[in-house]
Amino acid sequence: MDAPKIRVLVVDDSAVVRQTLKEVLCSDPEIEVIATAGDPFVAAERIQEQLPDVITLDIEMPRMDGLTFLKKIMSQHPMPVVICSSLAEEGTRSAFRALEYGAVDIITKPRLGTKQFLEESRISLCQTVKAAASARLHTLRPSQTVEPKLTADAILSRATHSMAETTEKVVVIGASTGGTEALKTLLEALPADTPGIVIVQHMPELFTRAFANRLDGLCQITVKEAETNDTVIRGRALIAPGNHHLLLKRSGARYFVEIKDGPLVCRHRPSVDVLFRSAARYAGPNAVSVILTGMGDDGARGMLELKQAGAATIAQDEATCVVFGMPKEAIKLNCVDKVLPLQSIAGSVLALTH
Numbered sequence: 311m312d313a314p315k316i317r318v319l320v321v322d323d324s325a326v327v328r329q330t331l332k333e334v335l336c337s338d339p340e341i342e343v344i345a346t347a348g349d350p351f352v353a354a355e356r357i358q359e360q361l362p363d364v365i366t367l368d369i370e371m372p373r374m375d376g377l378t379f380l381k382k383i384m385s386q387h388p389m390p391v392v393i394c395s396s397l398a399e400e401g402t403r404s405a406f407r408a409l410e411y412g413a414v415d416i417i418t419k420p421r422l423g424t425k426q427f428l429e430e431s432r433i434s435l436c437q438t439v440k441a442a443a444s445a446r447l448h449t450l451r452p453s454q455t456v457e458p459k460l461t462a463d464a465i466l467s468r469a470t471h472s473m474a475e476t477t478e479k480v481v482v483i484g485a486s487t488g489g490t491e492a493l494k495t496l497l498e499a500l501p502a503d504t505p506g507i508v509i510v511q512h513m514p515e516l517f518t519r520a521f522a523n524r525l526d527g528l529c530q531i532t533v534k535e536a537e538t539n540d541t542v543i544r545g546r547a548l549i550a551p552g553n554h555h556l557l558l559k560r561s562g563a564r565y566f567v568e569i570k571d572g573p574l575v576c577r578h579r580p581s582v583d584v585l586f587r588s589a590a591r592y593a594g595p596n597a598v599s600v601i602l603t604g605m606g607d608d609g610a611r612g613m614l615e616l617k618q619a620g621a622a623t624i625a626q627d628e629a630t631c632v633v634f635g636m637p638k639e640a641i642k643l644n645c646v647d648k649v650l651p652l653q654s655i656a657g658s659v660l661a662l663t664h
Contacts, residue, residue, distance in 0.1 A: 488632025
């Protein structure tokens with residue numbers, strides 16, 4: 311007997327966007343769009359008629375904005391909501407507020423492009439909805455206040471020509487669905503002298519810069535969207551830009567990053583596997599790797615290579631994951647040293663790097 315399809319309600323004030331989303335989602339045999347709505351009032355009627363498994367929700371709509379509607383949903387009848395946002399600056403700010411209010415993930419509004427672009431968008435949209443359908447909904451927690459961050463970078467050890475002579479640690483982290491809030495929890499708990507961190511979070515293009523800026527204002531460490539040749543230094547986290555792979559490289563004792571285009575890897579760009587495999591090659595036993603909440607298996611094989619190279623490996627536990635997919639797949643490969651609740655990961659990273 312076939313598994314029941316994931317029932318989706320599409321809420322957007324644009325008829326063109328509603329139709330495009332419906333066509334894209336219905337192209338996946340595991341998904342059906344049970345209804346569409348042009349505003350939250352119509353959406354509320356559709357929900358009463360038939361309860362969806364997932365809602366895709368526009369933020370900017372007439373009569374009631376998406377954020378207000380989202381808060382009503384999460385307080386009255388919590389269900390997985392995926393924000394369908396424009397790429398405008400205000401749209402990115404609102405999208406991150408939506409994640410704090412309980413939305414599961416962000417997708418960008420579909421737009422016309424090349425055949426490859428449309429196919430990659432279809433893969434991303436359908437994957438996001440499937441992940442949302444299996445997500446564990448978490449309640450909000452207020453952000454903690456932090457001391458002002460240090461203004462000077464920590465001093466790196468003098469560069470040498472030998473790969474083996476550096477003992478400087480580097481932390482590599484991979485996350486997907488639920489990862490924005492998980493990363494916030496993890497990074498907020500780290501002190502200003504934490505070893506350099508490199509992160510892949512599955513997120514649409516242009517959202518990663520706003521995400522990095524948001525974290526930078528909350529954390530003691532500096533957080534920025536990665537650029538090619540950025541040095542990985544103590545007190546700083548670099549986040550892969552959306553729609554680009556991120557690799558860790560090394561020259562002597564200096565770790566740096568490289569941004570690359572290329573095909574989807576494990577249905578993603580950026581891919582956690584790409585980052586982890588580069589860390590296995592260039593950092594090896596100096597790496598500490600962390601795999602957080604997310605659907606699918608991106609990062610599992612890369613973490614296996616890290617383990618084989620002598621790196622320490624940590625996976626988030628099922629109880630604190632929004633989606634226990636990526637950590638579960640890594641655990642199945644027997645390449646995880648520690649399986650920890652989210653709130654314990656920062657302490658473990660510090661213990662392994664100091």
